[in-house]
Amino acid sequence: MxxxxxxxxxxxxxxxxxxxxxxxxxxxxxxxxxxxxxxxxxxxxxxxxxxxxxxxxxxxxxxxxxxxxxxxxxxxxxxxxxxxxxxxxxxxxxxxxKPIKPKKTDEQLFKEAERYVFMVLCDYHDMLLKWKTEYAPKSPDEEFHPYFIEALREIDHVEYLLDTLLDGDISDRAFLLSEYGKKVQDIEKRLRRIKELAAGCDR
Ligand SMILES: [Zn+2]
Missing domain, CATH: 3.90.580.10 (Zinc finger, CHC2-type domain)
Known part of the structure; x- marks a missing residue:
């Protein structure tokens, strides 16, 4: 070898x-x-x-x-x-x-990572908006549902991240990817589980 x-x-x-x-x-x-x-x-x-x-x-x-x-x-x-x-x-x-297949350029990899983070955050944002209405307390003495609390806490932040991905300069976006890459993967897994559970209930 x-x-x-x-x-x-x-x-x-x-x-x-x-x-x-x-x-x-x-x-x-x-x-x-x-x-x-x-x-x-x-x-x-x-x-x-x-x-x-x-x-x-x-x-x-x-x-x-x-x-x-x-x-x-x-x-x-x-x-x-x-x-x-x-x-x-x-x-x-x-x-x-020996070239096996054309390698992706750094720029392509970066764009892919960016697209992935953007998609997941969009999904998460939709979910948070849904939670904010669906899980809103129906009466004043009802305890806040965790999803409702999460929606209140996270929506602004997620919107800020999405804005950065859309309008930020390259260093802001690279920083965001390195800072939130792992967290976004966790969010994706969690959203998938939640959707699977919801699909299971419909049947
Ligand atoms: Zn470096």
């Missing part, structure tokens, strides 16, 4: 980055070492992606960039540092050179 295959099968970008000193928080986010990053903008797991400077790649790309190495030297460095054996004779031509 070439050093590229060995790296791909044995270590993630995150393991490699942590080995070389990157601090990753509980949400899998880290301060990007490739730009002047004050709050964690880099999502890192099997691969890394920075919402700030749009740097991305796998373990080999990370090490190549961090130490200013070519891909082959980077892969060999990882193998050496992690004690991984590779076939020294058969890695003359880097296997990464």
């Amino acid at each position: 070439s050093p590229f295959d060995v790296v791909r099968e044995n270590v993630t970008a995150r393991q490699v980055a942590e080995y070389y000193g990157l601090k990753v928080n509980r949400n899998g986010m880290a301060c990007c070492p490739f730009h002047d990053d004050r709050s964690p903008s880099m999502k890192i797991d099997n691969r890394y992606y920075c919402f700030g400077c749009l740097a991305k790649g796998d373990a080999v790309d990370y090490v190549a960039r961090l130490f200013g190495l070519g891909p082959k030297d980077a892969a060999e460095k990882i193998c050496a540092d992690f004690g991984l054996a590779y076939d020294r004779d058969r890695h003359g031509s880097p296997p990464r050179a």
